[in-house]
Amino acid sequence: MALFTRKKKNNDEIEKQEQTPVQETEISTEGLVKTTLSFHPDWELTNQEKYVYQFKHEQLPLLKPNQISITGTKLIQYNDGFVVVAFLRNTLPKAVRFEAVDLLLLDENGQAIAKKQFELDGLDELPSMACRPWRFLFSNEDKLVEKIPEHGWKIAFELKQSQSKHQLELAESWENQISPLQKEHLEKLVASLPKLSPGEVNFMGIETKYTPEQNLAVTVLIRNGSEKNIMLEQIPLIVEDADGDIVCQGGFKLDQFEVKANTSKPWTFIFPKELVTKEKPNLTKWKVYPPAKQ
Known part of the structure; x- marks a missing residue:
């Protein structure tokens, strides 16, 4: 189980420009x-x-x-x-x-x-x-x-009021594999988290563990605070431990992975052992995040 961005135009008056990146992020x-x-x-x-x-x-x-x-x-x-x-x-x-x-x-x-x-x-x-x-x-x-x-x-x-509170969303594979107690725990976690800003999307680490093959499984909660569904096709991620060291990083391709509006969806990313660059990471505290674009 693995966890974890047309219509008729009305801007004819808009001037046209040439795409020219001006500075590094x-x-x-x-x-x-x-x-x-x-x-x-x-x-x-x-x-x-x-x-x-x-x-x-x-x-x-x-x-x-x-x-x-x-x-x-x-x-x-x-x-x-x-x-x-x-x-x-x-x-x-x-x-x-x-x-x-x-x-x-x-x-x-x-x-x-x-x-x-x-x-x-x-x-x-x-x-x-x-x-x-x-x-x-x-x-x-x-x-x-x-x-x-x-x-x-x-x-x-214009930020329209959500018709419902922020909720947990589970992929079908998760619905079929986790217990009612685990689902209840996730629902309580989602309800206890700080409120997202309108339109905000972020990633929150939930759990890390090594597989029998010594790959690192990282469970992440993808939180969508917008009023629109988002579709994620591929995403790069970095895991950083309590010492501030990068433990692993890699890119993941997702197949029609949708996070509905105003929901949080858990997923697990498996980092192959070859991508784990720190031998004994301090995972008493850790975070996961996408790298800044260079």
């Missing part, structure tokens, strides 16, 4: 992530425009791992509405595709002043640890107030 000493700037392959920009985006990207605050973020940088008024220029950032360990997203424009007091659903199939895939600028066209019908302020606003995802 960096991890701060506090574990925060500095993303890499990525332009859409079809966008065409002058060198001056690229420089402006690079400068604004450098001013963005660092993010925690496993986040999807949106930050507005400019608002352009016109007769029939307005355009918000924003950065979409992804610090998940894999690329993501957006379909329909609900966005809010908030005033300086956090009150909604405009809202609209956008179909982002034209954005294509947002790479892992990347930041991509995009333009969001709002019409006058999307306004919730008469006048949109030019300053003090921010753009945000």
Whole structure:
């Protein structure tokens, strides 16, 4: 048992850019992530425009791992509405595709002043640890107030209340193999964990043990705090022991592995003994995580 990221386009007004990674991804000493700037392959920009985006990207605050973020940088008024220029950032360990997203424009007091659903199939895939600028066209019908302020606003995802509490999800193989007592233990564990941030996906180690062949079996809880199901196809993982040493690392290919919205799903990854690089790891305390993209 093994444990453990389209619709009709409405962004015709969006300028096109050339995909040009500008900088390496960096991890701060506090574990925060500095993303890499990525332009859409079809966008065409002058060198001056690229420089402006690079400068604004450098001013963005660092993010925690496993986040999807949106930050507005400019608002352009016109007769029939307005355009918000924003950065979409992804610090998940894999690329993501957006379909329909609900966005809010908030005033300086956090009150909604405009809202609209956008179909982002034209954005294509947002790479892992990347930041991509995009333009969001709002019409006058999307306004919730008469006048949109030019300053003090921010753009945000509309976070809809979940219809149910965060729950345990088990693969069929797990349902058939674990006892009712083990399932109850997992349900209590999921209920006791800190609440995930909206849209957050993270990995929590549950158990490590050696197989008779001296392979290392690592049981992980994949926690999906978003309102959408996620599909994981392959994922690299690192196991670090209590001494801060890397015990093993490797990549795993998953077959149609889905984690439903607002659920946590356990899975076990088997690291072959050849990948276990520390002979006697201190597993009194340990953690598992995807490596930062270089």
